[in-house]
Amino acid sequence: MSISSLIFSNLHFQLPTTMASMASSSSFCNLKFITKPNNGRRSSLPRIVFCQKHHDSTPTDQINRRELILRSSEIATIGAILNFGGKKPDYLGVQKNPPALALCPATKNCVSTSENISDRTHYAPPWNYNPEGRKKPVNREEAMEELIDVIESTTPDKFSPRIVERKEDYIRVEYQSSILGFVDDVEFWFPPGKGSTVEYRSASRLGNFDFDVNRKRIKALRQELEKKGWASQDTI
Structure with a gap:
């Protein structure tokens, strides 16, 4: 023993x-x-x-x-x-061929803008920080600051957000539960070009389903961003 x-x-x-x-x-x-x-x-x-x-x-x-x-x-x-926190997946970050965030696994605890729109379990629509009709358009740097402000002030699922990686076009956040320490990885990517689109991916490290925690988190973040002038290509 x-x-x-x-x-x-x-x-x-x-x-x-x-x-x-x-x-x-x-x-x-x-x-x-x-x-x-x-x-x-x-x-x-x-x-x-x-x-x-x-x-x-x-x-x-x-x-x-x-x-x-x-x-x-x-x-x-x-x-x-x-170790309910799990290990950080090796495939996080912007993929190279083609440039995009990673797809979701087959489990029902992930949403991603990289998925096919026909995949109702995993697909979520991208955001636009300068949609038509926004009174005061912002540049990418300002949009990223707006996003960070919402990330740090919004905890709809009682998970604590911690920004662990930040680049000029990419943010990765670890959301951790207060009791058992479960960790979800959430990524945001500002694709290159003149557009104002923001791609994202939210996934749990462990388990096979999440009771829609990841989708509800993304929805809560989007609703707060809408107050700043952002919009979604579709509702979640």
Whole structure:
């Protein structure tokens, strides 16, 4: 048995659905490291092996704040142990042939302007920062500053945005959840030329579906940009 098995074999933690429901119903789970053979070698992999409901009649407003913090810390610790942040994909950035952002994987947790318009699961329309009718047109540098301002001030999914890469025509942002540390990669690209189009891609690193988190995030950003004069080629 590995050291990690000894440490975590009896680890208990709570996964509250929401803060409001934490007082009335919580799920308790055991996280165990199960040893499995792998090509003649044995490795310990984490598995949640038991869950049960616990009902508590204590009113929500009487829950101790310290207990709430401890519960959140436990979940955050589990996320760090299991690396829910994932690894940054190697294919991020502007592709060369042809110049464009990457396509989405087959999973339902990504949207991209590079997809075919017939792909209703993954396609999203580009933006235009100088659409017809904008009273005060801006140049690319000014448009990028408007975009950065919206990125930093808009968190519709409660993920924290962090700009990790910025070039004269490209921005990459990592959106991270506050509890388990899931990371979504969001890219924005200003294609060369005289046009005012902005391409983008938003994708989760882990999982097969995202409950439309990426699409809703893009929609929220677009709605804030519209207040500055931007427009979309279509609605999402």
